Amino acid sequence: MTRDRENPSAPRARGLSRRQTLAAGAALAAAAGALPRILRAAPAPVEPPFLAARVASGALPPVAARLPEEPLVVDLAAKGRAFGRHGGTLRTLFSRARDIRYMVVYGYARLVGWDHEYNLRPDILREVDVEDERVFTLHLRKGHKWSDGHPFTTEDFRYWWEDVANNPHLSPSGPLELMLVDGAPPQVTVLSETAIRYEWRAPNPRFLPALAQARPPFIYRPAHYLKRYHADYVAPEQLAPLLREYRTRNWAQLHNRLDDMYKFDNPALPTLQPWVNTMERNSDRYVLERNPYFHRVDAHGLQLPYVDRVDAGIAAAGLIPSKITLGEADLQARTLSFSDAPVLKKGERTGGYRTLIWRSGAASEIALHPNLNYEDPAFRALLRDVRFRRALSLAIDRRTINRSLYFGLAREAATSALPASPFYDEAHARAFAQYDPAAASALLDELGLDRRDGDGTRLLPDGRRLEIVVESAGERPVEADAMELVAETWREVGVRLIYRPLDRDILRNAAYQGRSMMPLWYGWNNGLPNPDTPPTDVAPVDQANFCWPMWGQHFQTRGRSGQAPDTPEGQRLLELFKEWNRAADRDARARVWREMLDIHARNVFSIGIVNMAPQPVIANTRLRNVPAEGIYAWDPGAQLGVHRIDEFFYEP
Template identity: 65%
Template sequence: MKRFIGLLFLLGLAMAAPPGQAAPALQETPLFAKDVAAGKLPPVAERVPEDPLVVDLAARGRSIGTQGGTLRTFITRPRDVRYMVVWGYARLVAYDDKYDLHPDLLRAVDNEDDRIYTFHLRRGHRWSDGAPFTTEDFRYFWEDVALNPDLSPGGPPEVMLVDGKPPKVTVIDEVTIRYEWDTPNPRFLPALAAARPPFIYRPAHYLSQFHAKYVDPATLEPLMAERKARNWAQLHNGLDNLYNNDNPDEPTLQPWVTVSAMNSQGYELTRNPYYHRIDAEGHQLPYIDHVELTIAAAGLIPQKVTLGEADLQVRSISFSDAPVLKQGEGRGKYHTWLWSTGYGSDIALYPNQNYNDPALRELFRTADFRRALSLGVRRTTINKTLYFGLAKEANVAPLRGSPFYDPALSAAWADHDAERANAMLDALGLGKRDGDGTRLLPDGKRLEIVIESAGERPEEADAIELLAEMWAEIGVKVIYRPLDRDILRNKVYSGQSMMPVWYGWNNGLPTPEAPPVDLAPVEQTNFSWPEWGQYTQSNGLAGEPPQTDVAKRLLELFHDWERTSQDKRRREIWEEMLRIQADEVFAIGLVSAAPQPAIVADTLRNVPEQAIYAWEPGAQLGVLRMDEFWFAP
């Protein structure tokens, strides 16, 4: 039996008051002092849980902060307000800076062999509007949302199904709930700590106002007309946006609450009066009172930063902006730090094995074709040209810091060898060329590969320009097309994108406990095999099952990982899957661990000088705990 026992062992991330020792005396937040005095808001002792999460800043080299101030940062689209849920990183369980899982919103978790999970909530915890956060919110999600066919036509979240079966959910009392599967579900806790988790709770007191089980749908018709909803279910789902974060009326548990509606200028967020974390001196977090998100074109953000218009900026700036950012430090009153990215590769090409054209699809499913393309890449040139040699020249593989880091995996098919690549392509029946040296397919068409990107990163465009010259040496013509992110994804999912370029694995720092979702066809978002992943993800309702023996083997190993509760066996499964991935080159990585600029205002404290900026694990800024950042006077 495994158990997260309260918060006593959080290795410096946080702690609860030891038995017999009182929690620190709480200090009222200055921003709320007037409202408390006027009776508009309860005092802080009534706003935080009875057993709040007490962060131990000193253990991690951080300082007790001063409450107040407004943090400014830029986003590029109205929908990017959702990143405040990613960066705020209030999760049922969360990763610390060593990528270990610990309770966060929860007080504790009992884990019996990855099969039975008992959640213990914090007594007295409240939503941002002051309503109690209890197991009723979990029950509402499960019974009234996940199992309601009108609200969830596809059923419960895929991570809550094991062999297609949902768990038995038992509400024990208002702060205790149990989830029980017949067989292990080791993906459950890591999923709850994700950058985009399956929120398995909902503010029942708010959303039940729009649910046909609790109100007559006829009474909702005026609101449905106002919001242009076809029925009560569409109205409910439109207002249920814990991740999108664009409904100011929906209560949240995040450190900051959105107070402005979706618009084209930006958003204002203010501190959550009922947030569950405090420091060792009794100050309620977050330290910073307000966050301002300003919408700007991505190409203008570096210049705006140099004018002093941002206090913290990581998203939408890249290493190519570093010279301009460095020169503007004095005027902008900030400093530029170089963090490291945490993807399995910073730039990766994905031969789409579900591409619509039969001839090219067959090539993309051929390992020697993918290997030859990888051998045709001169990674040293890309690294020196784009990153001044500061990145790592590697294929897609675990990074240094992962227990699975192995230089042999990074180096597999990654050395430039045009002679060998040409010989391999010749052996595949692609020896004929036209007048400019481009190889011909068996049907006489030129071997032209269209590489498409989301058009958001200049490094991708520059890398593909260099790659076009390199692949010309092996007779492969490259055509590059930048697209909108959503258009790119839709083309990939529908088999219309030949070879998209994206990041490598989201999780470049895997551990045996992490689900190997990047390594097998289990999610549509994997550009190597979107239709196969969709088939697994939808339990066969959409897409198609894997068609190659190696993909079938990876899926089999993934399911083996899901079913075992033995750490040794999970490690063995990861190692086999990584060896297969390295040899098969399902994605062609160009460089990894690239430098990522981070702009930090001179007065902003508790922001680390060195950090890994990754989507998974860690939710980009989430694992760095933005709620602990503060402004020095």
């Protein structure tokens, strides 16, 4: 890392802004671009009544001293939203104590983030200068502070890069894969307390979109807090009692335990999110309070969030709908499925809420993922044969599933880009997605699976029955119902389906190790890809993709574990992923995307059943600025995050 002083008189890089590129679809200027700063003047700030007593006692400075010099002024009118008022407690429910991490997802304070029209905008950052997708200069808001009042500066970025990401004790595998281009890290230069530059030798177009993810790479840390647990800053005799207190073996384990900004379960770890967790990990209820130093204000000067507290209770997933009808939640989407809608509608009056119907943004709401890395050689060869995957897809009666589980309101389709994406292709949506048991049987016969046992189940060449074990996280009742219907139609073509719900972590570990034959999950997280969206969902670069987890491991660990893709299609998808990263303009990236989507449509790597499924969202009858319609997606959008729940408020 190098350090230099920013020259305030130096001319800005000129060219189309990234916002213009994303919004208008124009080609990014070859020379440079930028995510523009918010130019609206900040109004006189208004003190939240919730904090007035602390301000009066001297425990907190007044709001004018807590805000950055240039806070993010939210244009509520542009989104058709009402100006709110301070106050109230927002109640929600999670099914596990560790799901407190979803408050980081929902809070959605990011260096840059997607707005309500899915344009990329500065958020925590004041501005971003981009040169050739290779040089990124991040400009912080002067005077921005962590939730404990300590200045948020480029020292927090330097600390993460030098003392965490490149420390072999804390990061044995080295920096995040995102931070490497062709295996090389960027040159990181601190320009001032509010400006830092990341410069790669080749383009890194994934960098900014990654910062806007539901689970982003936190490329900064509260250095002032974490240095007290770092061996480079604290003597061993000072660390020893801390190791005993936290029951950790060494300082690195201690640091990593206290350092996780996504888990959100260390109340002492300063944050930049709208609410601060006040409870220790593994609590049966979490209470979060407004961040006194949050960087957003509305155009009337009210510091966001509008709501003072979030009360997150923990309840079994199956009990959450009934708890809602008893009036125990004010905002809820997680754990709810369309099958809960009748109960939710019936309980609206007694529960004091309204039921909204949004749409899922996943490429498929329910998708089967034949594991091309499955450990059994005979079944692995079968799963890798495109004829087998096509046969299984053709043997699914999607219309019956849609009518039975979604009252016909979902869209019967293969795993594919949604109509709102510029890459939507009706042929991709329909590819091998029509119900045709005769064609499915013919393909299975062609594969040499023409022998059957007494109950009609086909036999493998080695005499074993053709039994497909489908495993899920067991969190959505609709999955079990869907698999019951799939099992009926697969049985007609001689394939037996065995459905087994597991714990989410058990499912993931089994898939990652090649022990899960066909995991059941959503389709691609991002059903709304555009040219600037990194094609991570459709390339073998992430072990979380259940189609090829070991190929993903190999990429993520730079060959230290997993397996390299060993099929022509897998190798081509990896080549295209690298081409996207090297592409000089949006047209080139769009061409890459279209070829990758075409490969998926032909090869049916993920067997989608329906998409654009209705997603119930309940909101207290007094809670305002909750969209009547919306997209509920992990990426892009962070589920509730893109809808900015810090702007929700209670009317009197």
